[in-house]
Amino acid sequence: MVALVTGASSGIGAATARRLAREPGARLVLVARREDRLRALADEIGGATVVALDLTDADAPARVAEAVEREHGRLDLLVNNAGAIWFGHFAEAGWDNVRQHMAINFHAVVRLTEALLPALRRSAPSAIVNVASPIARFGPREAGGYVASKFALAGWSDVLYLEERPHGVHVGLVLPGEFATEITPAHSRKRVPPLPQPDKAAEAIIAAGPGRRAERWVPRWYWLFAAMRILAPGLLRQLAARKRLRAVIRRKASRLAAYTRSAIVGAGRLRRSPGRTGHRRG
Numbered sequence: 001m002v003a004l005v006t007g008a009s010s011g012i013g014a015a016t017a018r019r020l021a022r023e024p025g026a027r028l029v030l031v032a033r034r035e036d037r038l039r040a041l042a043d044e045i046g047g048a049t050v051v052a053l054d055l056t057d058a059d060a061p062a063r064v065a066e067a068v069e070r071e072h073g074r075l076d077l078l079v080n081n082a083g084a085i086w087f088g089h090f091a092e093a094g095w096d097n098v099r100q101h102m103a104i105n106f107h108a109v110v111r112l113t114e115a116l117l118p119a120l121r122r123s124a125p126s127a128i129v130n131v132a133s134p135i136a137r138f139g140p141r142e143a144g145g146y147v148a149s150k151f152a153l154a155g156w157s158d159v160l161y162l163e164e165r166p167h168g169v170h171v172g173l174v175l176p177g178e179f180a181t182e183i184t185p186a187h188s189r190k191r192v193p194p195l196p197q198p199d200k201a202a203e204a205i206i207a208a209g210p211g212r213r214a215e216r217w218v219p220r221w222y223w224l225f226a227a228m229r230i231l232a233p234g235l236l237r238q239l240a241a242r243k244r245l246r247a248v249i250r251r252k253a254s255r256l257a258a259y260t261r262s263a264i265v266g267a268g269r270l271r272r273s274p275g276r277t278g279h280r281r282g
């Protein structure tokens with residue numbers, strides 16, 4: 001299997017490359033801007049083709065397609081994972097912010113897919129996985145450009161799935177919740193309980209690609225927000241607008257998690273304690 005992962009220099013992309021490298025006979029193509037990171041990862045996983053470039057550059061799709069053709073002559077899996085976010089209210093950040101998000105999170109994905117589709121069709125059964133976000137289905141404040149680009153990606157993926165099915169190219173969508181990666185704001189990375197590591201998102205990418213699942217939410221329960229958006233859009237908007245309410249929910253959830261953890265640790269100590277064992281024996 002030849003698999004190409006964009007955004008492989010960190011976070012979910014790097015975790016996906018490590019996970020794919022464990023598949024028998026996997027040969028990987030790693031794409032991102034930071035070449036040193038890609039080379040270090042290639043060494044770690046026992047070798048890979050490294051293509052270091054900015055995916056928003058005009059010639060990027062052609063350069064990636066040329067490297068795939070030259071080094072492997074086929075492509076079984078394309079993981080469109082590279083992405084970025086720049087927070088800001090629309091009134092201040094404006095159209096430029098939206099344009100910047102569309103360039104990397106949507107247009108770069110569409111252009112790379114277009115360049116690699118002939119190879120994917122030739123290698124069918126093959127697969128494309130597009131990495132969106134739960135906010136490809138509902139949107140919080142200060143992330144309008146990001147939300148727009150991920151909504152576009154999700155809608156386009158639905159259509160591409162239908163169009164490429166007869167050609168044996170499966171199209172899966174992954175919607176990862178918050179993970180501890182470089183894209184996550186610093187205050188979120190300090191959260192208690194800590195954010196999950198990106199390995200779980202990598203498993204979802206495997207399920208939506210080689211596993212040929214249509215859509216994977218990680219964690220799974222996040223799809224409830226999407227259901228709410230259809231069933232009770234007013235309620236979802238009210239909840240999203242209440243900053244304080246969100247903070248209270250988060251605080252209560254982390255207290256509950258801390259309490260559960262200490263209860264489990266406490267129960268473990270009681271079981272191991274000689275006093276208690278002696279008492280039982282007596």
Ligand SMILES: NC(=O)c1ccc[n+]([C@@H]2O[C@H](COP(=O)([O-])OP(=O)(O)OC[C@H]3O[C@@H](n4cnc5c(N)ncnc54)[C@H](OP(=O)(O)O)[C@@H]3O)[C@@H](O)[C@H]2O)c1
Pocket residue numbers: 006007008009010011012013031032033034035037053054055056081082083084104131132133134175176177178179180181182183184198
């Ligand atoms: N982590 C989360 O909580 C979360 C939640 C929802 C969705 N997602 C999505 O998951 C995907 C992966 O994000 P992550 O969490 O792993 O974040 P990350 O650690 O910041 O990784 C983003 C990757 O994209 C690459 N990239 C960004 N701009 C690029 C460009 N112009 N050209 C080429 N590569 C570019 C970066 O590499 P270079 O800087 O080396 O180019 C990096 O490897 C993104 O699409 C993101 O929107 C993440």
